[in-house]
Amino acid sequence: MPAASTTLRVLAASAIASLTVTGCQAFDDTGVALARADLVNDLAARMDRALEQTWAAEYQLAGGRTASIAQTEDPLRSSYTWPDGKITVTQEAVTRCANAAGRTSCTVSPPVLTAGKPSVIVYDEARKHGLVTPPAVIRLLTEAALDPQASIEQSDTTLAGHHATCIDVIRAGDRFDACVTTEGVLGSFTGALDGKPAEVTLNRYTDTVESAAFDVPAGAGVVDRRSATS
Numbered sequence: 001m002p003a004a005s006t007t008l009r010v011l012a013a014s015a016i017a018s019l020t021v022t023g024c025q026a027f028d029d030t031g032v033a034l035a036r037a038d039l040v041n042d043l044a045a046r047m048d049r050a051l052e053q054t055w056a057a058e059y060q061l062a063g064g065r066t067a068s069i070a071q072t073e074d075p076l077r078s079s080y081t082w083p084d085g086k087i088t089v090t091q092e093a094v095t096r097c098a099n100a101a102g103r104t105s106c107t108v109s110p111p112v113l114t115a116g117k118p119s120v121i122v123y124d125e126a127r128k129h130g131l132v133t134p135p136a137v138i139r140l141l142t143e144a145a146l147d148p149q150a151s152i153e154q155s156d157t158t159l160a161g162h163h164a165t166c167i168d169v170i171r172a173g174d175r176f177d178a179c180v181t182t183e184g185v186l187g188s189f190t191g192a193l194d195g196k197p198a199e200v201t202l203n204r205y206t207d208t209v210e211s212a213a214f215d216v217p218a219g220a221g222v223v224d225r226r227s228a229t230s
Contacts, residue, residue, distance in 0.1 A: 039154060043141060043165065043180050047134040050184030056213060057185055058204040067131060067200065070213035079214050080126040087125045088214050094121060097220060104220040132189045132200045137178050140191070144169045159187040159202045181205070 056070040061083070071078040077090040086097040090111065097106040112121060123133040144150040150171040157164050159179060164187035166179040176191025181202070188201045216222055 039141075039145070039152070039165075039167070043167070044138050046180055046182070046184035047138055047186070048184070051134065053184075053207075054209055055183065055185060055205065055207050056209045057202055057206075059200040060203050062197075062199040066203070068213075070209050072209050077214055078122045080122050080131060082126075082129055082131055085129065086217065087122055088216075089121045090214065093226060095216060096125070097217060099217075104217045106216045106220045106222045108222060108224040108226060110226050127193070130193070130196055130198055132186060132193060132198050134186055136193055137180075137186060137189060140169070140176060141167060141178070144171045147171050157187075160205050162187070162202070162205055164188070164202075183207075 051071075052073055054072045054074075056068065058066060058068045061067055065083045067080070067082040069078075069080055075091060077088065079086065079088040084099045086095075086106075088095045093111055094109045095106055096109070097104055123135055126133050127136060144152055150169060153168045155166045155168070157166055157179060159181065162181040162183065162185075164179040164181045166177065166187075168177050169175065174192060176189065178189045178191070179187035181187045183205070185202065185205055186200070190199045192198065
């Protein structure tokens with residue numbers, strides 16, 4: 001089982017166990033506690049399944065910029081693209097690209113697979129650049145579900161033509177909104193990650209991915225370090 005998937009399931013399971021056993025102590029209404037646990041588990045399961053499937057999504061960022069995610073299960077590969085860079089992880093290599101002063105340079109490194117799931121590396125790299133990732137949203141939801149003082153409200157909407165379940169959370173003076181589509185793809189997020197404001201909205205989703213999504217940007221300079229470390 002992939003490490004990322006295991007982590008999400010453990011977080012959701014922990015929330016359910018705590019809320020089920022101690023819900024009457026933490027909440028005035030046991031039904032509210034169970035509803036929160038069920039909601040967290042459902043959203044975690046959706047995202048968990050999506051991490052193992054083939055799809056591509058394009059997002060609108062704050063300020064009119066865009067970012068995209070692409071992944072396939074066979075062959076196993078993932079890619080995040082943002083305005084100033086891109087990281088692609090396959091079973092053959094990890095490729096990091098950065099755009100500076102109008103020029104794009106890419107470095108190709110040996111593959112580093114975590115439990116056979118390259119997307120784990122993509123998530124960590126994307127987070128460093130302030131991008132919103134499914135594991136980050138799940139952690140926020142789980143922490144909120146375990147907080148008896150948190151306010152969690154559910155609603156439904158449509159994003160890029162896809163139905164999505166949305167969560168509005170107020171916790172410890174902070175607030176975030178997140179939507180997850182029926183397919184398990186992050187539909188939107190507005191809030192703070194690692195203390196920094198973050199905002200994304202799904203513009204386009206498809207369950208097919210073009211191979212070019214995993215290529216280096218056109219005209220980029222490429223340094224291949226795989227032979228140097230072999």
